[in-house]
Amino acid sequence: MAEENKSEAWPFLAGSTESKEKIKNARVLCVGAGGIGCELLKTLVCSGFRNIEVIDLDTIEMSNLNRQFLFRRRHVGMSKAQTAASAIQSFCPSASITAHHANVKDSSLFDVSFIEKFDVVLNGLDNLEARRHVNRLCLVAKRPLVESGTSGYLGQVTVHFGPKGRSGKEEEEEEEEERGSDKDMGTGKNSDSHGVCNGCTAEDAVLCDLEAPLAKKGSLKKVSYILPPTECFECAPKPVPKSFPVCTLRNTPDRPLHCVVWAKDMLFGRLFGGAGSDLDASGGEGDGGKDDGREEEKTSEVEGKEKEDGGAKEGEEEEKEEQEQEEQEQQQAKEEGSSPSLSPATPFDFSRGEEEAPLDYATRIYARVFDYDIRRLATIEKMWTKQAPPRPASLSSPELSLSPSAAAADLLPLLNSTAAAAAATAVDPFSVSAARALGLNQQHTVWTLGEATQVFLLSTALISQVRADQVGAMAFDKDDRLAAEMVAAAANIRAWNYHINQLTLFELRGMAGNIIHAIATTNAIVSGLIVVEAIKILTNAAAVAARNTFLLQPKSGQGALFAPGFPDPPRKDCPICGGAALTLWIDCGNWSLKG
Incomplete structure (x- = not known):
């Protein structure tokens, strides 16, 4: 019995047949195909992932070749996303890699419905505004986000589950399981037996503070939210480089x-x-x-x-x-x-x-x-x-x-x-x-x-x-x-x-060039940590095993190389994912609003 319980815990859970199948069928979005992105794509396919899409706006430069190992001199000037996808498929033909040479902030291409197609989003971006944009897309789409960054020998990987967030795979499984119970729910007022507070209609359920309900197409279904909410990427203010006088x-x-x-x-x-x-x-x-x-x-x-x-x-x-x-x-x-x-x-x-x-x-x-x-x-x-x-x-x-x-x-x-x-x-x-x-x-x-x-x-x-x-x-x-x-x-x-x-x-x-010269080994370590957190999410181990991990540079070879910690809960005053609100009073006698 002890052995059975052990096999259901992390990290043993990752080796199960069921988990391997989930990893193989999971839909993963990688944002960024640069230093971290190249390592991440390689680590994903080597870990069993087969359905990946990658977004990157940049083209390959000579200075990329010393650490972005998927690229060669002949690729200079070509799309990073498309070249990386082609390189990955050359040694893993069974992988389906879809490349997007575009800006992730282009809402005509990458909106909430696009993000909803994926089970998890993995960020390897180098642009603060783009990272904020992806964070907000994931919050609205209720998709888990794994963030990352490197600076020389330093690096970090953080996991972010928005309020009532879960993976797309869990959503599909629960929808199939509860299809029968949905037929008996009817319309109008709902009882507590379905996890909905008294007085909530199908249209109001999405606003309910209880953990279970979700309104969809005029009906309700019971949802088991496996991922507890954590702080979003923007809960903690990020340092902005100051200008010079x-x-x-x-x-x-x-x-x-x-x-x-x-x-x-x-x-x-x-x-x-x-x-x-x-x-x-x-x-x-x-x-x-x-x-x-x-x-x-x-x-x-x-x-x-x-x-x-x-x-x-x-x-x-x-x-x-x-x-x-x-x-x-x-x-x-x-x-x-x-x-x-x-x-x-x-x-x-x-x-x-x-x-x-x-x-x-x-x-x-x-x-x-x-x-x-x-x-x-x-x-x-x-x-x-x-x-x-x-x-x-x-x-x-x-x-x-x-x-x-x-x-x-x-x-x-x-x-x-x-x-x-x-x-x-x-x-x-x-x-x-x-x-x-x-x-x-x-x-x-x-x-x-x-x-x-x-x-x-x-x-x-x-x-x-x-x-x-x-x-x-x-x-x-x-x-x-x-x-x-x-x-x-x-x-x-x-x-x-x-x-x-x-x-x-x-x-x-x-x-x-505003460069802290990147180190390929740091990118490789960080990409491995990203994939570990993605597997935890897909195997339902993230609720207890998710970690924010910081890669350190020990002095004189002494001290820890990694500093893992539990993700912090959402900040109540966060204007993005918290309950912070701004009340604006307008004197209608002096102001007019135009739509």
């Missing part, structure tokens, strides 16, 4: 990430992107462009709220004083007919002149943002009471041992040969590299100031020459080597300006 980026950076954001959103956007990244404001820079980084594998370095709030007033005073000085200098420049403290060869205009050579343009921009702007900021004494004033980086400074003419003479042959090679062959434009042309092949080595300067000049000139037709509409792409090198070099030069530690190209590229 613009005055900090423009005038007083104090960490490498400030320099990266300035180089990507302000400088690169201003030189090669569209309007909106204006460097012509005080300090030489203006409001940055939009950060286009995804949430997949994000950088964890964000500006602290305390720093933003505490420095706001001081930053406003600095900006006001700087603007006053800028206006005075601009007025003086206008009267004198030239730019203050700047030679006529380096005017304020950031656009490239029609007859201006690419290297001359790059040299002029360098002199403006790393020399002139820095020298002018350093003269505002009140800005430097808490940190050392910045130092200018001149092409003729001892640290570089270069002059504008010498830099142009040294780099011109490299510029011409690299541009000619890119034009003469079918070279992927994203693979053109200024660093390689300069012999800087180690992306894990920190460039010297001179090397960073040469990379900046050559990459800026190459973009201006090789991609002249794209200038004005370019967006930063972490897989674009020239763009990444230009931003990394600019960030390191600016870091030198402000006495900040310089970083390697690998580190800077990751920060610019």
Whole structure:
């Protein structure tokens, strides 16, 4: 008898013939076919799942290939969902994998009725808004959701059962079992024998707080809700990356990430992107462009709220004083007919002149943002009471041992040969590299100031020459080597300006692409945990065995690798799944509502 009870408990239940049949016939929706999604699809079919649909909007990029093992170089540019489905079916032909290359937030394709087709939904998404959207769909469709995420060596898997939630398979079985009893129920008022409170009609039953009833097509049926409600994905507020004060980026950076954001959103956007990244404001820079980084594998370095709030007033005073000085200098420049403290060869205009050579343009921009702007900021004494004033980086400074003419003479042959090679062959434009042309092949080595300067000049000139037709509409792409090198070099030069530690190209590229470099092993572990929780749900073991599991990074090999825990109950004040409500009073005498 003890052995029989043991076989009905988790994890022994998963090995039963009945459970294997449930797994085989279960309908599973996977949202996301990236780092977690590839591992998840593989683990699902290896665990016996055969009916799977997968949704992903993205296409495959070169940077995906080191960890998303279902993809190869020949797949770059192709749909992740479709390619992953094809790869899975190549080694598991018996699996039915339906791929959707689309946005899960597209309600014309993926509405509540679509979610209701599945027994469980498994999320491997990297976008917070999309995760919230799937959470709400599952709540309305009454389908269990298994959430996940990774960040380097860290990861988590959480299970979410909405109020009175259950799997679609249970719904079908119960409907068949209770079909006979439904015939005797009649209509109108119902007795407690059917689990419905006195006074509830068939139409009202869906609003009843009792656990049993569910109204469907004008009749009632008794429902055994196996999955207890847990908190939804949105019960606990998720941290949102904070923006940087613009005055900090423009005038007083104090960490490498400030320099990266300035180089990507302000400088690169201003030189090669569209309007909106204006460097012509005080300090030489203006409001940055939009950060286009995804949430997949994000950088964890964000500006602290305390720093933003505490420095706001001081930053406003600095900006006001700087603007006053800028206006005075601009007025003086206008009267004198030239730019203050700047030679006529380096005017304020950031656009490239029609007859201006690419290297001359790059040299002029360098002199403006790393020399002139820095020298002018350093003269505002009140800005430097808490940190050392910045130092200018001149092409003729001892640290570089270069002059504008010498830099142009040294780099011109490299510029011409690299541009000619890119034009003469079918070279992927994203693979053109200024660093390689300069012999800087180690992306894990920190460039010297001179090397960073040469990379900046050559990459800026190459973009201006090789991609002249794209200038004005370019967006930063972490897989674009020239763009990444230009931003990394600019960030390191600016870091030198402000006495900040310089970083390697690998580190800077990751920060610019909002990346915490993903680890394939973490994705594999998390995908395994997702499938374990899915099997618990399908075998009716989730009520007692469901766990939220957090993958940790023990220090010095000591401590636990996993931190499992029971799912928390729904928060009563959650505006999504709880009873929180907002009462809005409208004065109809002053307001009119239009449908």
